Amino acid sequence: MDVTVLTWLQSTGWRAFTWALAGVLLVNGVTLFALLWKRERSLVNAWTGPVLAANIVLVAIGIGVPLVTSAARLAILGMRGVIPAIAILPQ
Template identity: 80%
Template sequence: MDVTILHWLQRIGWSAFTWALAGVLLVNMVAVVAFLLRRERSLVNAWTGPVLAANIVLIAIGIGVPVVTSVARLAILGMRGVIPSIAFSPQ
């Protein structure tokens, strides 16, 4: 059972990282394209805050979720030594 959970946690961590990276790239590409099409300084002033906030949230998700899932995986691996029955639980 723990092997299934370990693989699931690893997939969730990498999926969160991949989607967050794609989100950061998408947000920044939209901002650059909008600026290049309009060429207005007011657009940059208006969009800096929301684009920065979106980047911060996406980066926090992209780093935070993999860290949390890695810590959970390490905790499960650590419990294997303490609780021997966790390694071979019947399904």
């Protein structure tokens, strides 16, 4: 069972990182495109806050979720030596 959980945790961490990276690139790409297309200084003043907030949230997700899933995987691997019932069973 723990092989399935470990695999799920690893894939969830990488999936969150991938989606967050794609989100950061999308948000910044759309912002850059809009600024270059409109060429108005007022857009910079109006969009700085929301774009910065979106970037902070996406970076926190992209770093936080893989960090938490890696810590959970490490805890499961560490418990194998303490709890005999947790072992890798061949499938």
